[in-house]
Amino acid sequence: METNEIFENLIKIEPKVVSIETLFNNKETIKNTKYDPDYQRNYVWDDEKATYFIESILLGTEIPPIIYFRNGEKIEIIDGRQRYQTILRFINNEFKLKNTGLHKLDEIGIGGKYFKDIGDLRDIFWDTKLRIIEFSFHSKSSLNEEMEDTVKKEIFKRYNSGITPLKPTEIDKAIYFDDDLNAYIQKKIITDKVLFGEISALFYFEKSNVQILLKKIRQLLVQHKIPIKYYAVKKDIVISQYYEKLSSQIENDNIEEVFFKFIEKINILTRIKNEFTKNNFYFNRLISECIFWALSIIEEEKFKLTDIDTVFIENLANYINKNEAAFGMDRSSFAKELQSRYTVAANFFKEKLNISFENYIYTSLEFKSQNKKDTEGKPVVKQGTSFDDLRINKPEPSSITIVDICRQMERQRFLIRPPYQRAEVKNRNKSSAIIESILLGIKLPPIFVYKREDGVSEVLDGQQRLLSILGFLKKEYLDENNEKQKSIKDGYSLSLKNGILKNLDGYNIEKLEPDLVKKINNFDLWIIEINHRYNKDFEPIDLFLRLNSKPYPIKENTFEMWNSYINKDILEKIKFILKENEEWFYFRKNNSRMENENIYTALVYLQYELNKKTPIESQQLEFYKVGDKINFRIKSKSEITKTLESSNLKAQILTACNDLRSIFLSKVRSIVEDNDKNNIEVLNKNIESIFNVSTTGKRTQQSFYALWHFLSKVTYNSIQLDKQRIRNDLKELFLSMNSVKNKEKFEEKITNFWSKYNIN
Template sequence: MEKKSITSQLSQKEFESIFKNNMKISSYSMSIKTLFSDRMQKKIDYNPYYQRNYVWDRAKATFFIESILLGTDIPPLIFFNSGGKIEVIDGRQRFETMKKFKEGDLALNIKGLLELPQLKNNTFNKLDDDIQGIFEDVKIRIFEFEVINEPKLSEYLEDKIKKEIFRRYNSGITALNTSEIDNAVYDDDKITIEFKKILKENKGLTARITETFLGNKFKDKNIDFSKILQLLRKHFVLTSFPISHYARTNNRQNTLKLLYDVVQENKIVDSSLILDFFENVKLVLTLKDFFQKNELEGNKTLYECILWAICILKIEVVPQLKEFTEEEKKKLLNHYINNKETYNTDFYHYYKEIINRFTDTANIFKSIFSYDFKDYIRDENFNARVKSLKQSENQAKLKLDELSTLRVNKPDPSFIPVEELINDLQTKRYLVRPTYQRQERINEYKASAIIESIILGIYLPPIFIYKNKNGVKEIIDGQQRILSILGFLGKQYLNENNKLVFSKNNNYKLRGLKVIKEINGARYRDLDENEYQEKILDFKLQLIEIDSAINENFQPVDLFIRLNNKPYPIKENSFEMWNSFADKETIKLIREITQKYVSWFYIKSTDKKYFIDRMENAELITILSYINYNNKYRKDYKSVGYYNRKDKITGRIGDKKDVSSIIERLSVNALMKDNFIQCVNEIEIFINLLSKILGEKDLKEKLNSLFNVGKAKRSKIDFYLLYDLLQNIPIDKYKLVDLKDLDKDILLLSSILKNTEQNLINDDYKTNFLSVKEKLVSKYQTLVN
């Protein structure tokens, strides 16, 4: 054991030394034509094993290709050069999208063509030669890592270095949420500007809206208006959206945007209409006060329905409605007290729950005001109306001169020392937070990783700047990186209100460093001046500046969205992330087992037409192996937790961060790795045992029948329960398990979990479930004793 520990320490020192002293990082550009030439394709491996699968759908891929054609800058590809082979460490999705399009395997989808709808359904070969040339001539920026002045690396050490670079470029991504996207899209929208004006002038109203309709505690400092404004825009047009259609998640956001854009563009919206809308909001708040005085707390789903009903009443029945009578308020109070379960927030986003609560509110308001809300609940002609609202697609051929007017003229990157930039940020030359930017979101761990990269000399993604007509340089992309640097150095910047302010993480301590571990816990002032402080101040940041003087039609909001709207970031504590840093042998084994049995042993079927593999099936194998490992080597640790919900019990892995922690340690603890691999192999034995119990034919259908799901989605908890029952049965004893008996026992556990008899869910109910489960586990253990 001691020998293994010393070996691990030595390899860690060697690992740190290579990053500090032997890592060469080159920055260069290459045209798409050259990048995808036969020679380069023989050298480049864009799908090394630690990469996740290709997960972009056609709309996202199309959006990316459109960005290239428009001249929008894209993040660099990250390569690792190991001599004869080049691996794509970061940018696999972008690389493969360009490859698919270049080779004719991607037809452009209208949903991804925001500026060039004329290109709908075009493949690369269908484009005019001139436009093909524009695509092929686009220069793709590349950061290339290479280890120099070092004997050939061992496979283990090279693998560890590549994974660390991969994690460094992928763990910092914080995708825009829908409210942040909307905040950028509607930055100059007149209605939104009026909304903002009212909210900023009345913080009390802003606080009450936040707490009532979002269910969030209001924080006066650094108010994030994006979610509030998104909510208000939704309710401003929700009366035009029949609830039966709104309740469907498919295209809900797109339809809301369409309805709002129609109001914004085609309807005169004056201040009085907006003020009237806020009067409706205040009327809801008045009702809330009345309810609370009479011991009905209510929640966001209830008040959302009431606001919807009030807006309709003002349109259809009583335009001058200012307040409710005492009798009306009492009727509403009594109704909602008796029906408060309809507004439970546990499953508020489910179709049935949405329909039920809006219908319930419609019924009580109908009984008071004698107005039937049925047309606002269902409208069979709505789809046809939406189709007619959509602008007719421009089928005209895209001309080269039209494309040239849309393309961005951008210079090559410039390099500026950190010290120079932070000094400039305290002047009026820079605007760190233009109005379309999001709030500061980066946490101290991600910020620390940025500082560690700077000390190691690892290039950060470029910072994109728009020099507006006033000569002010707006930070389009890179705000989180800049604030991470400012916060660590304890420096101020000039905000949008012309005040010098600090980052929210001002003077933070370094946390979670993976390479320079000896400075974990240190602040900037604690670091050695020559070894660390000077390196940070001298580090060169790449800046790409787009000047309004030579880009008259350039929209910084469009670039902000294109650079930040990443719908498929790697999920933390998922197999996609574990795959990128875990021990190679372990990951390879898990993926092989997954592929071998995925035709029937899966959590997500691969048979679907538009299947996107987010590695959920490999994650299932990993978690079952983790449960097995805990059962053997951490006997007091409960892998799966069971929790009371509104009307049932749910079960899930208690702490997925713990799974990540276990998997991370496999790379440095040989004994632990051997034990975990053995547990993975035992999961394959369990899968084979199950196949024999099921009869080895029609396994997919038989497992669906065992889980009682039919064509519905399988649940992870079904797999956990099944493994609980069968884990100790040797494969040669499979005949001892009666399938009908097993089916009955799984059905019993599932029915208690789902509460099919609609019992009261409380701690006693959960205790009973756990008791039944343990009895059944004991039953199957006795089969082999």
């Protein structure tokens, strides 16, 4: 039976609402609930993320539905393992609430406490309702194991591939939406295109957008307040902390002065860059960052920026040019390299202006003391704001159709894109999956709206789902300026080549049968409304961030996703090979994100390509030169996905698995074994010596790809005859990847290596 027929005829979908106590305070229910089936990824939330989630429950924030599959008394969690296991761990007192994870309830004394220690809040926690979408077969007679497995994996894939997590800049847009200094600067760089272009050019943002530029400006405004040694480790966390401190202390009258001083330094930096250009000197954003930082310190130390004259700039340009190596992009985010370049910049200004940069480079006792106070200090809480005020008062969800939403938009009562929302995401595959789910009758997660004091409902979560539906139906929506807009996907055709309803692939609204169009228009969407009338202290931006905070989402074209639906025999074979070799042939020791399985699957794919004798120019593995280095990569991970999804290639992929094990891994093991010592410690020491881990600091993905490429034409006989020399030559090849004059020379080295060891 086809999958679409199973969903249309045999599957029962039942939405339920149950309390945490019903689910977690019943030993029989817990015993019958399997939350970690083999297609699920590992548990990946740390205690800070787990605390943030528990805080959301205590605040009354609606939790995304947990997706169940029921077979009699037995329950399997298809989607929601991280949520389910976090609640279970908390109730079992397996972790304490971390202060850093409490964003709203850090004032009520629950930080550092277990579930057993939170007093009356335990009752609130037990009584909290969770939403469940339960899938089951209509009758046991229609059930078989293969069919059940197909259904579960399809549901898991559907609910996880629909997630498009917020980008860091989208989160920042919401966080700083009400920040006066940020808003002032944003207005200035939007209205002044020349200034926008200058800042973009100085900090080399090829695809600059306002939010990326604002993030950089927030960094520049406060970075000199943080010793470089401390900043090198903490980066974004400490920048946010110090920017918020600056913003909270600044008076509205002083905002213009802060901006004026910023522009003064940008103008000097532009003059400096022009001097570099005139002399044809190397210049990049790292130089800009270091010089801006130094100019801020000059200002802080009460020196005049007017002292930066033409001669000073000429000397600075020559000095940086002589020390160009300190400003290279390679490993530029590493603490050692970062501290080195700021020290180089500081030395010039120290010598020319007799300013001590000691406290700006190294962590002083004064900074440590003040930083401790700032970190531990309690945030200002609105007078009279209690736990009850912070807790969201929301009714049970109601149903709404797209037709109803369009009607409300006509009356200007429904706003899909409030100003803090992100831009529409253009992903036809995900949008098509939403339409397919509707046509199959699969329930979508709730839409969250905030009903403002003026009666307008603004969407907090669910914007992308609504725009996917409206775009397909070719319906307009109201933007944040109350102007009608079309979706960027307006009138798109369904991309369902790999979906359940393959017969609808390529169909747009005009091609779809009227009954199916009607089904989309009248599909019941859950809507959860938080009304200002009953939630006076409610902050819509906080809930927007909370609902869109998806720690460690499952990415496409990774083993976490493949594990949910690819053929079971292939998955088990890859896991078996990994288990055999994971103590020495691993990418990550902590493999919670299945990164080792990712590497092994990529190598299986490369073996598959080798077996079918794919021409070298068409192969997915490529290497290219960046600066003085050679990088290896897989051209397109989506090609691996397509191959794994092809049911007619199963036999070839399983053959590739066996060959990877018996050929490539056998070769590697033979090379890294010592004749007299073959324990795991020896294998690890020798492979890390080949990879030059002592130089790079850790194993990298490209090391495994490079090793594959180097050994692809080396015979097993050669290894048996001259193991030590091959090991030394491999090490030399890896070393040469870090210092390459041109790609052709490197290719020549590989060819020589192959000709040396291609002995049958």
